[in-house]
Amino acid sequence: MTAIDYQSKIPNNVDLNSDRRLQRALEHWQPRFLAWWNDMGPEGFQSKDCYLRTAVSADKEGWAHFDYVRMPDYRWGIFLADREPGRKVPFGDHYGEAAWQDVPGEFRTALRRIIVTQGDTEPASVEQQRNLGLTAPSLYDLRNLFQVNVEEARHLWAMVYLLQSYFGSEGRDEAEELLARRAGDADKPRILDAFNQPCNDWLSFFCFTMFADRDGKFQLGALAESGFDPLARTCRFMLTEEAHHMFVGDTGLERILRRSAQLTAQDPNGDARAQGGIDLMTIQKYINYWFSYCLDLFGSEVSTNAADWFGAGLKGRFGEEKRFTEHTALNQTRSLELIRDGQLSSHEVELRLAMNEILRDDYIDDCVNAIRRWNKALSAEGIDFQLELPSRRFHRRQGTYAAAHFDPRGELVSEAEFERNRTAWLPVDADRQYLESIMKPVFGVGQIANWIAPPKRGINDNEFAYEYVRL
Ligand SMILES: [Fe+2]
Numbered sequence: 413m414t415a416i417d418y419q420s421k422i423p424n425n426v427d428l429n430s431d432r433r434l435q436r437a438l439e440h441w442q443p444r445f446l447a448w449w450n451d452m453g454p455e456g457f458q459s460k461d462c463y464l465r466t467a468v469s470a471d472k473e474g475w476a477h478f479d480y481v482r483m484p485d486y487r488w489g490i491f492l493a494d495r496e497p498g499r500k501v502p503f504g505d506h507y508g509e510a511a512w513q514d515v516p517g518e519f520r521t522a523l524r525r526i527i528v529t530q531g532d533t534e535p536a537s538v539e540q541q542r543n544l545g546l547t548a549p550s551l552y553d554l555r556n557l558f559q560v561n562v563e564e565a566r567h568l569w570a571m572v573y574l575l576q577s578y579f580g581s582e583g584r585d586e587a588e589e590l591l592a593r594r595a596g597d598a599d600k601p602r603i604l605d606a607f608n609q610p611c612n613d614w615l616s617f618f619c620f621t622m623f624a625d626r627d628g629k630f631q632l633g634a635l636a637e638s639g640f641d642p643l644a645r646t647c648r649f650m651l652t653e654e655a656h657h658m659f660v661g662d663t664g665l666e667r668i669l670r671r672s673a674q675l676t677a678q679d680p681n682g683d684a685r686a687q688g689g690i691d692l693m694t695i696q697k698y699i700n701y702w703f704s705y706c707l708d709l710f711g712s713e714v715s716t717n718a719a720d721w722f723g724a725g726l727k728g729r730f731g732e733e734k735r736f737t738e739h740t741a742l743n744q745t746r747s748l749e750l751i752r753d754g755q756l757s758s759h760e761v762e763l764r765l766a767m768n769e770i771l772r773d774d775y776i777d778d779c780v781n782a783i784r785r786w787n788k789a790l791s792a793e794g795i796d797f798q799l800e801l802p803s804r805r806f807h808r809r810q811g812t813y814a815a816a817h818f819d820p821r822g823e824l825v826s827e828a829e830f831e832r833n834r835t836a837w838l839p840v841d842a843d844r845q846y847l848e849s850i851m852k853p854v855f856g857v858g859q860i861a862n863w864i865a866p867p868k869r870g871i872n873d874n875e876f877a878y879e880y881v882r883l
Protein backbone atom coordinates (compact mmCIF):
# COMPACT_ATOMS: atom_id res chain seq x y z
CA MET A 413 0.00 0.00 0.00
CA THR A 414 1.34 3.42 -0.93
CA ALA A 415 1.03 5.85 1.96
CA ILE A 416 -0.64 9.17 1.32
CA ASP A 417 1.62 12.18 1.63
CA TYR A 418 -0.36 14.80 3.57
CA GLN A 419 2.60 17.14 4.00
CA SER A 420 2.46 18.31 0.40
CA LYS A 421 0.28 21.15 -0.72
CA ILE A 422 -1.65 18.54 -2.69
CA PRO A 423 -2.09 15.30 -0.73
CA ASN A 424 -1.20 12.34 -2.93
CA ASN A 425 0.12 8.82 -3.15
CA VAL A 426 1.64 9.24 -6.60
CA ASP A 427 4.98 10.76 -5.51
CA LEU A 428 4.04 14.14 -6.91
CA ASN A 429 7.26 15.65 -5.49
CA SER A 430 9.30 13.79 -8.08
CA ASP A 431 7.46 15.35 -11.02
CA ARG A 432 7.98 19.12 -10.82
CA ARG A 433 6.22 19.91 -14.07
CA LEU A 434 3.06 18.09 -13.08
CA GLN A 435 3.22 19.45 -9.55
CA ARG A 436 3.40 23.01 -10.89
CA ALA A 437 0.49 22.43 -13.25
CA LEU A 438 -1.69 21.06 -10.46
CA GLU A 439 -0.65 23.81 -8.05
CA HIS A 440 -1.67 26.29 -10.71
CA TRP A 441 -5.08 24.60 -11.00
CA GLN A 442 -5.64 24.28 -7.24
CA PRO A 443 -6.66 27.91 -6.51
CA ARG A 444 -9.03 27.84 -9.49
CA PHE A 445 -10.59 24.70 -8.11
CA LEU A 446 -11.03 26.37 -4.69
CA ALA A 447 -12.59 29.42 -6.33
CA TRP A 448 -15.02 27.08 -8.08
CA TRP A 449 -15.78 25.30 -4.78
CA ASN A 450 -16.47 28.58 -3.00
CA ASP A 451 -18.66 29.69 -5.88
CA MET A 452 -20.55 26.49 -6.66
CA GLY A 453 -20.06 24.25 -3.62
CA PRO A 454 -22.62 23.84 -0.80
CA GLU A 455 -24.43 27.08 -0.08
CA GLY A 456 -24.34 28.45 3.44
CA PHE A 457 -22.13 26.02 5.42
CA GLN A 458 -18.59 26.65 4.26
CA SER A 459 -17.42 27.94 7.63
CA LYS A 460 -19.00 25.15 9.69
CA ASP A 461 -17.22 22.15 11.19
CA CYS A 462 -18.48 18.96 9.57
CA TYR A 463 -17.79 15.41 10.70
CA LEU A 464 -16.22 14.06 7.50
CA ARG A 465 -14.05 11.17 6.47
CA THR A 466 -10.80 11.67 4.64
CA ALA A 467 -8.76 8.96 2.93
CA VAL A 468 -5.59 8.07 4.83
CA SER A 469 -4.50 5.17 2.67
CA ALA A 470 -5.66 3.72 -0.60
CA ASP A 471 -6.04 0.08 0.38
CA LYS A 472 -9.32 -1.65 1.09
CA GLU A 473 -9.12 -1.67 4.90
CA GLY A 474 -9.13 1.36 7.09
CA TRP A 475 -8.61 4.04 4.49
CA ALA A 476 -11.00 6.45 6.15
CA HIS A 477 -10.27 8.88 8.95
CA PHE A 478 -13.18 10.76 10.57
CA ASP A 479 -12.85 14.21 12.06
CA TYR A 480 -14.37 17.67 12.09
CA VAL A 481 -13.27 19.78 9.17
CA ARG A 482 -14.48 22.93 7.44
CA MET A 483 -15.26 21.98 3.88
CA PRO A 484 -12.86 24.43 2.19
CA ASP A 485 -10.08 22.89 4.34
CA TYR A 486 -10.87 19.36 3.19
CA ARG A 487 -7.66 17.74 1.92
CA TRP A 488 -8.57 17.11 -1.70
CA GLY A 489 -5.87 15.16 -3.42
CA ILE A 490 -4.77 12.40 -5.76
CA PHE A 491 -5.20 8.84 -4.61
CA LEU A 492 -4.73 5.82 -6.82
CA ALA A 493 -5.20 2.18 -5.92
CA ASP A 494 -1.92 0.29 -5.78
CA ARG A 495 -0.24 -0.84 -8.93
CA GLU A 496 -0.67 -4.53 -9.66
CA PRO A 497 2.70 -5.88 -10.75
CA GLY A 498 2.62 -7.49 -14.18
CA ARG A 499 -0.93 -6.35 -14.93
CA LYS A 500 -2.10 -7.19 -18.45
CA VAL A 501 -4.72 -5.64 -20.73
CA PRO A 502 -7.68 -7.79 -19.65
CA PHE A 503 -9.86 -7.66 -22.81
CA GLY A 504 -10.16 -6.59 -26.43
CA ASP A 505 -7.70 -6.79 -29.31
CA HIS A 506 -4.69 -6.26 -27.04
CA TYR A 507 -5.73 -8.91 -24.56
CA GLY A 508 -2.76 -10.28 -22.62
CA GLU A 509 -0.30 -7.51 -23.57
CA ALA A 510 1.30 -5.54 -20.74
CA ALA A 511 -1.08 -2.83 -19.46
CA TRP A 512 -0.08 0.65 -20.68
CA GLN A 513 1.57 3.03 -18.24
CA ASP A 514 1.35 5.80 -20.81
CA VAL A 515 -1.33 6.76 -23.31
CA PRO A 516 -0.96 4.84 -26.57
CA GLY A 517 -0.86 7.45 -29.36
CA GLU A 518 -3.71 5.93 -31.39
CA PHE A 519 -6.09 5.99 -28.40
CA ARG A 520 -5.26 9.47 -27.20
CA THR A 521 -8.41 11.16 -28.46
CA ALA A 522 -10.73 8.40 -27.28
CA LEU A 523 -9.17 8.27 -23.82
CA ARG A 524 -9.31 12.01 -23.42
CA ARG A 525 -12.98 11.95 -24.31
CA ILE A 526 -13.70 9.14 -21.83
CA ILE A 527 -11.87 10.94 -19.00
CA VAL A 528 -13.43 14.35 -19.72
CA THR A 529 -16.94 12.87 -19.87
CA GLN A 530 -16.47 11.07 -16.57
CA GLY A 531 -14.73 14.08 -15.01
CA ASP A 532 -17.52 16.46 -16.01
CA THR A 533 -20.13 14.58 -13.97
CA GLU A 534 -18.24 15.09 -10.70
CA PRO A 535 -18.41 18.90 -10.34
CA ALA A 536 -21.81 18.84 -12.04
CA SER A 537 -23.37 16.89 -9.18
CA VAL A 538 -21.92 19.30 -6.62
CA GLU A 539 -23.53 22.17 -8.53
CA GLN A 540 -26.87 20.38 -8.76
CA GLN A 541 -26.89 19.74 -5.01
CA ARG A 542 -25.57 23.07 -3.80
CA ASN A 543 -28.76 24.36 -2.15
CA LEU A 544 -29.87 21.16 -0.47
CA GLY A 545 -28.11 21.86 2.82
CA LEU A 546 -30.55 24.67 3.50
CA THR A 547 -33.43 22.17 3.78
CA ALA A 548 -31.71 19.12 5.27
CA PRO A 549 -34.03 16.85 7.31
CA SER A 550 -31.37 16.20 9.99
CA LEU A 551 -27.73 16.86 10.87
CA TYR A 552 -26.98 13.27 9.87
CA ASP A 553 -28.35 13.90 6.38
CA LEU A 554 -26.63 17.27 6.16
CA ARG A 555 -23.32 15.60 6.91
CA ASN A 556 -23.92 12.86 4.35
CA LEU A 557 -24.70 15.46 1.70
CA PHE A 558 -21.42 17.24 2.40
CA GLN A 559 -19.49 13.96 2.43
CA VAL A 560 -20.83 13.16 -1.02
CA ASN A 561 -20.04 16.70 -2.22
CA VAL A 562 -16.41 16.78 -1.05
CA GLU A 563 -15.80 13.34 -2.52
CA GLU A 564 -17.30 14.25 -5.88
CA ALA A 565 -14.96 17.22 -5.86
CA ARG A 566 -12.11 14.81 -5.15
CA HIS A 567 -13.18 12.69 -8.10
CA LEU A 568 -12.77 15.81 -10.18
CA TRP A 569 -9.20 15.98 -8.87
CA ALA A 570 -8.68 12.37 -9.89
CA MET A 571 -9.72 13.05 -13.49
CA VAL A 572 -7.77 16.32 -13.64
CA TYR A 573 -4.69 14.45 -12.47
CA LEU A 574 -5.01 12.10 -15.44
CA LEU A 575 -5.60 14.97 -17.87
CA GLN A 576 -2.68 17.01 -16.59
CA SER A 577 -0.25 14.09 -16.35
CA TYR A 578 -0.90 12.37 -19.64
CA PHE A 579 -2.46 14.82 -22.10
CA GLY A 580 -0.13 17.83 -22.15
CA SER A 581 -1.53 21.25 -23.00
CA GLU A 582 -4.80 19.76 -24.27
CA GLY A 583 -5.24 18.13 -20.87
CA ARG A 584 -4.59 21.44 -19.12
CA ASP A 585 -7.22 23.14 -21.29
CA GLU A 586 -9.72 20.40 -20.49
CA ALA A 587 -8.99 20.83 -16.78
CA GLU A 588 -9.93 24.50 -17.06
CA GLU A 589 -13.10 23.67 -18.99
CA LEU A 590 -14.18 21.27 -16.25
CA LEU A 591 -14.36 24.30 -13.96
CA ALA A 592 -16.06 26.49 -16.56
CA ARG A 593 -19.15 24.46 -17.50
CA ARG A 594 -22.14 24.68 -15.16
CA ALA A 595 -24.96 22.23 -14.44
CA GLY A 596 -28.16 23.43 -16.09
CA ASP A 597 -26.54 26.48 -17.68
CA ALA A 598 -28.12 27.44 -21.01
CA ASP A 599 -24.84 28.55 -22.60
CA LYS A 600 -22.28 26.27 -21.02
CA PRO A 601 -24.09 23.18 -19.71
CA ARG A 602 -22.50 20.03 -18.37
CA ILE A 603 -21.92 17.33 -20.99
CA LEU A 604 -24.54 14.74 -19.98
CA ASP A 605 -28.23 15.51 -19.66
CA ALA A 606 -28.91 13.92 -16.26
CA PHE A 607 -26.28 16.27 -14.82
CA ASN A 608 -28.16 19.33 -15.98
CA GLN A 609 -31.43 18.40 -14.25
CA PRO A 610 -32.36 20.37 -11.14
CA CYS A 611 -31.98 18.53 -7.85
CA ASN A 612 -33.61 20.89 -5.38
CA ASP A 613 -35.42 18.64 -2.92
CA TRP A 614 -34.27 15.68 -0.84
CA LEU A 615 -36.41 13.10 -2.61
CA SER A 616 -34.52 14.08 -5.76
CA PHE A 617 -31.22 13.97 -3.89
CA PHE A 618 -31.80 10.42 -2.69
CA CYS A 619 -32.97 9.38 -6.17
CA PHE A 620 -29.86 11.02 -7.59
CA THR A 621 -27.44 9.26 -5.25
CA MET A 622 -29.36 6.01 -5.77
CA PHE A 623 -29.55 6.12 -9.57
CA ALA A 624 -26.93 8.57 -10.89
CA ASP A 625 -24.17 7.59 -8.47
CA ARG A 626 -25.00 3.97 -9.30
CA ASP A 627 -24.43 4.79 -12.96
CA GLY A 628 -21.05 6.02 -11.67
CA LYS A 629 -20.43 2.65 -10.06
CA PHE A 630 -20.87 0.86 -13.39
CA GLN A 631 -19.00 3.40 -15.51
CA LEU A 632 -16.08 3.42 -13.07
CA GLY A 633 -16.27 -0.37 -12.84
CA ALA A 634 -15.95 -0.63 -16.63
CA LEU A 635 -13.04 1.85 -16.63
CA ALA A 636 -11.37 0.08 -13.69
CA GLU A 637 -10.74 -2.74 -16.21
CA SER A 638 -9.00 -0.38 -18.65
CA GLY A 639 -5.73 -1.35 -20.28
CA PHE A 640 -4.58 2.20 -19.54
CA ASP A 641 -3.35 1.38 -16.06
CA PRO A 642 -3.41 4.86 -14.43
CA LEU A 643 -7.09 5.16 -15.35
CA ALA A 644 -7.86 1.70 -13.96
CA ARG A 645 -6.10 2.49 -10.66
CA THR A 646 -7.80 5.88 -10.34
CA CYS A 647 -11.24 4.37 -10.87
CA ARG A 648 -10.60 1.53 -8.43
CA PHE A 649 -10.04 3.97 -5.63
CA MET A 650 -13.00 6.15 -6.63
CA LEU A 651 -15.25 3.09 -6.40
CA THR A 652 -14.48 2.72 -2.70
CA GLU A 653 -15.86 6.24 -2.13
CA GLU A 654 -18.80 5.71 -4.46
CA ALA A 655 -20.18 2.94 -2.24
CA HIS A 656 -21.11 5.46 0.44
CA HIS A 657 -22.90 7.71 -2.07
CA MET A 658 -25.12 4.83 -3.16
CA PHE A 659 -25.69 3.90 0.48
CA VAL A 660 -26.96 7.43 1.09
CA GLY A 661 -29.43 7.18 -1.80
CA ASP A 662 -30.57 3.63 -1.16
CA THR A 663 -31.14 4.06 2.59
CA GLY A 664 -32.50 7.59 2.13
CA LEU A 665 -35.24 6.28 -0.15
CA GLU A 666 -35.93 3.38 2.18
CA ARG A 667 -36.31 5.78 5.12
CA ILE A 668 -38.73 7.98 3.16
CA LEU A 669 -40.71 4.90 2.08
CA ARG A 670 -41.02 3.57 5.63
CA ARG A 671 -42.13 6.93 6.95
CA SER A 672 -44.59 7.38 4.08
CA ALA A 673 -46.06 3.97 4.83
CA GLN A 674 -46.49 4.91 8.49
CA LEU A 675 -48.14 8.23 7.67
CA THR A 676 -50.41 6.55 5.10
CA ALA A 677 -51.51 4.01 7.70
CA GLN A 678 -52.00 6.71 10.30
CA ASP A 679 -54.25 8.92 8.14
CA PRO A 680 -58.00 8.14 8.19
CA ASN A 681 -58.12 8.50 4.38
CA GLY A 682 -54.76 6.84 3.77
CA ASP A 683 -53.37 10.16 2.58
CA ALA A 684 -49.72 10.63 3.55
CA ARG A 685 -49.73 14.23 2.33
CA ALA A 686 -52.50 15.09 4.79
CA GLN A 687 -50.02 14.03 7.49
CA GLY A 688 -47.23 16.18 6.05
CA GLY A 689 -45.50 13.23 4.42
CA ILE A 690 -44.76 12.14 0.87
CA ASP A 691 -47.31 9.82 -0.74
CA LEU A 692 -46.01 6.62 -2.28
CA MET A 693 -47.22 7.51 -5.79
CA THR A 694 -45.07 10.62 -5.76
CA ILE A 695 -42.05 8.53 -4.77
CA GLN A 696 -42.82 6.13 -7.63
CA LYS A 697 -42.94 9.08 -10.05
CA TYR A 698 -39.56 10.38 -8.87
CA ILE A 699 -38.08 6.91 -9.29
CA ASN A 700 -39.51 6.78 -12.83
CA TYR A 701 -37.97 10.16 -13.63
CA TRP A 702 -34.46 9.64 -12.29
CA PHE A 703 -34.14 6.00 -13.32
CA SER A 704 -35.04 6.84 -16.92
CA TYR A 705 -32.69 9.83 -17.05
CA CYS A 706 -29.88 7.70 -15.68
CA LEU A 707 -30.47 4.91 -18.23
CA ASP A 708 -29.62 7.46 -20.91
CA LEU A 709 -26.16 7.86 -19.36
CA PHE A 710 -25.15 4.45 -20.72
CA GLY A 711 -25.45 5.64 -24.33
CA SER A 712 -27.01 4.09 -27.43
CA GLU A 713 -28.05 0.44 -27.53
CA VAL A 714 -25.98 -0.05 -30.67
CA SER A 715 -22.75 1.91 -30.43
CA THR A 716 -19.66 1.88 -32.60
CA ASN A 717 -17.85 3.99 -29.98
CA ALA A 718 -18.51 1.37 -27.34
CA ALA A 719 -17.31 -1.34 -29.75
CA ASP A 720 -14.14 0.60 -30.57
CA TRP A 721 -13.39 1.30 -26.91
CA PHE A 722 -13.82 -2.34 -26.03
CA GLY A 723 -11.68 -3.50 -28.95
CA ALA A 724 -8.99 -0.99 -28.00
CA GLY A 725 -8.93 -2.23 -24.39
CA LEU A 726 -10.02 1.14 -22.99
CA LYS A 727 -13.42 0.34 -21.45
CA GLY A 728 -14.43 -3.17 -20.51
CA ARG A 729 -17.53 -4.81 -19.13
CA PHE A 730 -18.33 -4.53 -15.43
CA GLY A 731 -16.11 -7.06 -13.63
CA GLU A 732 -14.54 -8.05 -16.98
CA GLU A 733 -11.65 -9.99 -15.46
CA LYS A 734 -13.62 -11.81 -12.77
CA ARG A 735 -17.04 -12.34 -14.31
CA PHE A 736 -16.17 -13.30 -17.88
CA THR A 737 -14.08 -16.09 -19.35
CA GLU A 738 -14.02 -14.93 -22.97
CA HIS A 739 -12.48 -11.47 -23.30
CA THR A 740 -12.44 -10.62 -27.01
CA ALA A 741 -16.24 -10.48 -27.47
CA LEU A 742 -15.69 -11.45 -31.10
CA ASN A 743 -17.85 -13.85 -33.16
CA GLN A 744 -20.74 -13.47 -30.73
CA THR A 745 -24.02 -11.67 -30.95
CA ARG A 746 -26.56 -10.18 -28.66
CA SER A 747 -30.25 -9.89 -29.34
CA LEU A 748 -31.70 -6.39 -28.95
CA GLU A 749 -35.18 -4.95 -29.26
CA LEU A 750 -34.83 -1.94 -31.53
CA ILE A 751 -37.26 0.59 -32.96
CA ARG A 752 -37.57 0.26 -36.74
CA ASP A 753 -40.28 2.16 -38.65
CA GLY A 754 -41.97 3.08 -35.41
CA GLN A 755 -42.25 -0.55 -34.27
CA LEU A 756 -40.25 -2.77 -31.92
CA SER A 757 -38.40 -5.63 -33.55
CA SER A 758 -35.67 -8.09 -32.52
CA HIS A 759 -32.20 -7.83 -34.02
CA GLU A 760 -29.00 -9.78 -33.58
CA VAL A 761 -26.07 -7.40 -33.30
CA GLU A 762 -22.37 -8.05 -32.86
CA LEU A 763 -21.60 -8.32 -29.16
CA ARG A 764 -19.07 -5.48 -29.16
CA LEU A 765 -21.68 -3.12 -30.59
CA ALA A 766 -23.94 -3.94 -27.63
CA MET A 767 -21.45 -3.09 -24.87
CA ASN A 768 -23.53 -0.13 -23.62
CA GLU A 769 -26.57 -2.38 -23.30
CA ILE A 770 -24.57 -5.02 -21.45
CA LEU A 771 -23.46 -2.44 -18.88
CA ARG A 772 -27.04 -1.16 -18.67
CA ASP A 773 -28.24 -4.73 -17.93
CA ASP A 774 -25.96 -4.95 -14.89
CA TYR A 775 -27.12 -1.55 -13.69
CA ILE A 776 -30.77 -2.51 -14.03
CA ASP A 777 -30.17 -5.75 -12.06
CA ASP A 778 -28.77 -3.66 -9.22
CA CYS A 779 -31.83 -1.39 -9.28
CA VAL A 780 -34.23 -4.35 -9.37
CA ASN A 781 -32.64 -5.64 -6.17
CA ALA A 782 -33.12 -2.30 -4.46
CA ILE A 783 -36.79 -2.17 -5.44
CA ARG A 784 -37.24 -5.67 -4.02
CA ARG A 785 -35.70 -4.59 -0.69
CA TRP A 786 -37.80 -1.44 -0.53
CA ASN A 787 -40.96 -3.41 -1.23
CA LYS A 788 -40.06 -5.71 1.66
CA ALA A 789 -39.72 -2.65 3.87
CA LEU A 790 -43.16 -1.46 2.71
CA SER A 791 -44.71 -4.87 3.44
CA ALA A 792 -43.10 -4.88 6.88
CA GLU A 793 -44.91 -1.61 7.56
CA GLY A 794 -48.15 -3.39 6.66
CA ILE A 795 -48.85 -1.29 3.58
CA ASP A 796 -50.47 -2.68 0.45
CA PHE A 797 -48.35 -0.87 -2.12
CA GLN A 798 -45.47 -2.14 -4.21
CA LEU A 799 -43.06 -0.04 -6.22
CA GLU A 800 -42.18 -0.99 -9.77
CA LEU A 801 -39.03 -0.23 -11.65
CA PRO A 802 -40.11 1.15 -15.04
CA SER A 803 -39.11 -0.59 -18.24
CA ARG A 804 -35.81 0.45 -19.82
CA ARG A 805 -37.86 1.76 -22.75
CA PHE A 806 -39.90 4.22 -20.70
CA HIS A 807 -39.22 8.00 -21.01
CA ARG A 808 -35.93 7.73 -22.85
CA ARG A 809 -34.38 10.68 -24.62
CA GLN A 810 -31.34 8.84 -25.99
CA GLY A 811 -30.91 5.69 -28.01
CA THR A 812 -33.37 3.62 -29.97
CA TYR A 813 -36.36 4.03 -27.60
CA ALA A 814 -36.23 7.82 -27.80
CA ALA A 815 -37.85 7.46 -31.23
CA ALA A 816 -41.17 6.27 -29.76
CA HIS A 817 -43.30 6.41 -26.62
CA PHE A 818 -43.67 3.66 -24.04
CA ASP A 819 -45.63 3.22 -20.85
CA PRO A 820 -43.77 2.29 -17.63
CA ARG A 821 -44.33 -1.41 -18.40
CA GLY A 822 -42.53 -0.95 -21.73
CA GLU A 823 -45.57 -1.20 -24.04
CA LEU A 824 -45.54 0.99 -27.11
CA VAL A 825 -48.10 3.82 -26.79
CA SER A 826 -49.00 6.80 -28.92
CA GLU A 827 -47.60 10.22 -28.07
CA ALA A 828 -51.13 11.34 -27.20
CA GLU A 829 -51.53 8.48 -24.75
CA PHE A 830 -48.14 9.20 -23.20
CA GLU A 831 -49.07 12.84 -22.72
CA ARG A 832 -52.47 11.91 -21.24
CA ASN A 833 -50.67 9.83 -18.60
CA ARG A 834 -47.70 12.07 -18.03
CA THR A 835 -48.97 13.46 -14.74
CA ALA A 836 -49.51 9.92 -13.39
CA TRP A 837 -46.11 8.66 -14.51
CA LEU A 838 -43.74 11.58 -13.97
CA PRO A 839 -43.40 14.39 -11.41
CA VAL A 840 -45.35 17.55 -12.22
CA ASP A 841 -44.93 21.10 -10.93
CA ALA A 842 -47.54 20.54 -8.24
CA ASP A 843 -45.48 17.63 -6.86
CA ARG A 844 -42.35 19.76 -6.86
CA GLN A 845 -44.14 22.59 -5.12
CA TYR A 846 -45.55 20.23 -2.52
CA LEU A 847 -42.09 18.80 -1.77
CA GLU A 848 -40.70 22.29 -1.54
CA SER A 849 -43.42 23.19 0.97
CA ILE A 850 -42.50 20.36 3.37
CA MET A 851 -38.71 20.60 3.05
CA LYS A 852 -37.78 22.71 6.04
CA PRO A 853 -34.43 22.37 7.77
CA VAL A 854 -34.28 20.32 10.97
CA PHE A 855 -30.97 21.02 12.65
CA GLY A 856 -31.49 19.95 16.28
CA VAL A 857 -29.17 17.15 17.45
CA GLY A 858 -31.12 13.88 17.19
CA GLN A 859 -34.13 15.54 15.53
CA ILE A 860 -35.63 14.54 12.20
CA ALA A 861 -38.13 15.95 9.72
CA ASN A 862 -41.61 14.44 9.75
CA TRP A 863 -41.47 13.05 6.19
CA ILE A 864 -38.53 10.70 6.70
CA ALA A 865 -37.63 7.98 9.22
CA PRO A 866 -34.35 8.24 11.14
CA PRO A 867 -31.52 5.93 10.03
CA LYS A 868 -30.99 2.67 11.88
CA ARG A 869 -27.50 3.75 12.92
CA GLY A 870 -25.24 6.77 12.68
CA ILE A 871 -21.93 7.36 10.97
CA ASN A 872 -18.71 5.65 12.11
CA ASP A 873 -20.38 3.91 15.09
CA ASN A 874 -21.83 7.16 16.38
CA GLU A 875 -25.49 7.46 17.21
CA PHE A 876 -28.01 9.23 15.02
CA ALA A 877 -28.19 11.84 17.82
CA TYR A 878 -24.69 13.17 17.23
CA GLU A 879 -23.57 16.66 16.31
CA TYR A 880 -22.51 15.79 12.77
CA VAL A 881 -22.35 19.44 11.78
CA ARG A 882 -21.59 22.21 14.30
CA LEU A 883 -23.84 25.08 13.34
FE1 LIG B 1 -18.00 10.59 -8.32
Ligand SMILES: [Fe+2]
Nearest residue numbers: 625628654657
Ligand atom coordinates in the same frame (compact mmCIF):
# COMPACT_ATOMS: atom_id res chain seq x y z
FE1 LIG C 1 -20.66 9.62 -6.32
